[in-house]
Amino acid sequence: MFFKNLFSHPAESAPLMVLYGTKSGNSKTVAEELAKQLIRQNIEHRVSSMSKVKPQQLKDVERALLVVSTHDDGEPPVKARKFYRQLQAADMPGLEQLQFAVCALGDSSYDSFCEAGKTLESRLLELGAKEILPRKDCDEEFAQPAVEWIKEVLTRLKKGEELTDEIELESSKWYNGTLKQREVLSVDAENNSTYHLEFECPEAAGNYKSGDLLDVIPENPADLVLALCEKLEAPQLAAAFATEKEITRVNRQLLKAYAGATLNKSLAELLTQNEALNTYLKNANVLDLLNDFPAEISGEKLLSLLPPIRIRQFSISSVPNAETPIDLMVKTVRFQFNGKKHLGAASSWLNESSTPGSPIRFRLAANPDFHMPADSNTPILMIAAGTGVAPFRAFVHELEQQHFPANAWLLWGEQLHHHENRYYSEFSAISQQHGNFLFDAVESRNQQKPMYVQDWLLEKHHELAAFINHGAHVYVCGSKAMGEGVEKALQQIFPDSAAWEIFKSSGRYHWSCY
Ligand SMILES: Cc1cc2nc3c(=O)[nH]c(=O)nc-3n(C[C@H](O)[C@H](O)[C@H](O)COP(=O)(O)OP(=O)(O)OC[C@H]3O[C@@H](n4cnc5c(N)ncnc54)[C@H](O)[C@@H]3O)c2cc1C
Structure with missing residues (x-):
């Protein structure tokens, strides 16, 4: 059975479907609140994660209400990616019978704000479906706009019964x-x-839960705030630059707005050069922008162009x-x-200013896709580089409290391991005390045998294949570049790409790379 029934309806006809694509659970929360309201209104429907349906099934649906979040430079959540791929396929049937509405969750400080929602909307329109409401884009604090969207949807769908004001989504705490x-x-x-x-x-x-994340809004580096205030001769803006606006990074939207406000020709040219633009977006801060593209601009005007600190x-x-x-x-x-020291806002605030x-x-x-298996008797393989080992410290300590009911294997790569590093010492000591916990450490700058985690995976190919065949869940955490390398290496452990794809969508593969 493909759908989780919230309101009983035979599987062959599903006139209304609520679909969500979620990473942290926010889109699911919105979809479930909508489903609750549909039940109140006696509107028959089904609700499902995009990971559990094929877009071809929309052919049998009259209306679809879709909630999706955006991640990683404009991508839908990992679990919704197969649905998106199938939706984009050339052989996807037309959906002329379908009416739909999209609620998109995102973060407006990214250029790709709500991109996954936009892609979904445009593909459905391309397939002939009709939109019953304009797409709703919800920023970080999504609760209020999402409730508005639910109300708008219900107003379109409701059968007689008056809308109550009881729709509530908890704002984040x-x-x-x-x-x-x-x-x-x-x-x-x-x-x-x-x-x-x-x-x-x-x-x-x-x-x-072990595997979850902590969100902070940092204070910007004091030197950068001071330099900006001096450059703009605007000391009165120090507090706003310090705590309200994004100044350690620039995004495409800001460059466009600055180019528009200042009519700076060199910047307009940079905006047309993909490679140079990407390098600039990856490295430059707001002071670089003022220095590299000088213009008459007041502090207040610049402030109005900057996105909120994220x-x-x-x-x-x-x-x-x-x-x-x-x-x-x-x-x-x-x-x-640009020949100058640059600091990350949050990392320098936590590590140096505080x-x-x-x-x-x-x-x-919440990071539900990165929690430990519900059954503690399941073996796990943890693959990390650098700070990617952080969630695995939580896993290892939790398993230690349970006396390692199943085998756990941790691979951690660093440039060089410092044996006095507290985390390294903890893992070493725990692995000596518990036969069920294996700890392997590799070093990419080791003089005798430099090795990246992906090299190690290939070297241990046979042991890993056996471990995974025994039902192990595989967790990968670290930089995106490392995660992609690991994925390529892991793929080679499987007999063919079909087996690898099956494993990836089995719920046993967990990826949290940044
Ligand atoms: C799910 C998730 C989990 C994470 N867990 C951890 C963790 O446990 N420990 C940890 O230290 N970080 C972790 N990060 C990364 C962290 O969120 C920040 O991105 C990182 O600390 C940099 O933020 P910042 O504010 O210091 O830099 P920003 O002010 O955001 O960036 C300043 C400049 O530095 C560049 N930059 C940003 N990050 C890097 C980098 N890694 N290398 C080179 N240049 C960079 C940017 O392009 C920008 O130009 C995680 C990220 C995600 C999404």
Whole structure:
């Protein structure tokens, strides 16, 4: 059976379908609230994750209400990607009979804001479907616009019964914690440090699962704020630059708006050069923009063009427990561009500007696709590079509390491992005490045998195949580049690409790369 029934209806005819594509669970929450309201209105429907249906099934549907979030430069959630691929296929049948509405969740500080919702809408229109409502784009605080969308949908669909005002989606809860302790874990060849941080907040410390994330809104680097104020001769804007606006990054939208406001020809030209533009978008901050494309622009005008400062996510590296702190593992982003030092906002704020006792406002973000298997007797393989090991520290400690009911295997790659690194020592000690926990560490800058995690995976091909054949779940965490390399290596463990695709969609493959 493809659908989870919320309101009984024979499978062969599904006049109204609610579909969601979700990563953190927000789109699912919106879809379920909509479904609840449909039940109240006696409107028959089915609700399902996009991962459980084929878009061809929309051929038998009169109306579809779709909720989807956007991730990774404009992509739909991982679990919805197959649905999207099939929807885009050339042999996808026409959907002339279908009426639809889309609610898109996203973050407006990204150029690709709500892109997955936009793609869905345009493809459905291309296939002949008719939109019953304009697409609703919801920003970070999605609750209110999503409720508005639900109300608009119900107004179109309702059968007689008056709408009640009881539609409620909980806004996300922000906590006030304190930085309790910070400890350096390692320093890489470029002199960038990785720290272990502990936050005290008993109210939140038991409210997450191993594998979940912590959201923070950082304060921007003080040097950059000062330099901007000086450049613009606008000291009165210091607070806004420090806490309200995105200044450590630039996005395409900002460059376009700045080019429009200043009529700067060189910037207009850069906007037409893909490669150079991408390099600029990857490295430049707002001070670079002012220096590289000088123009008469007031501080207030510039401020009005800047996107709001955006949330940064970090994997929680501790096991949930109301009586212990919440831990993070954070690497400072620091690099040279235009001959000047550049700092990442959140990583430098957490690792350098904050001091023990500093307040920190944060939100817990569920990462349901990256939780440990529900059955603790399931073996797991954890593959990490750098700070990607953070969620696995939580996994390993949780499994240790349960005396490792099944085999757990951790592979961790670093440039060089520092054996006094607290996380390294913990993993080594636990693996010595528990035969069920295997810990392997590889080094990409080892003088004798440099090795990336993907090389190790290929070397251990046979053992890994056996481990996976015993039902292991595979978890991958680290940079996107590492994740892609790991994926290529893992693919070779499977007899063919079909077997790999089956494994990937089996619910046993978990990927959280950034
Ligand atoms: C699901 C998830 C989990 C994450 N978990 C962790 C974690 O456990 N530990 C951790 O340290 N980080 C983690 N990150 C990354 C983290 O969210 C931030 O992106 C990172 O700390 C940089 O943010 P920033 O504010 O310091 O830099 P920003 O101010 O956002 O960026 C400043 C500049 O640095 C560049 N930049 C950003 N990141 C990098 C990078 N890694 N290398 C080179 N240049 C970069 C940007 O392009 C920009 O030009 C995670 C991200 C996600 C999505």
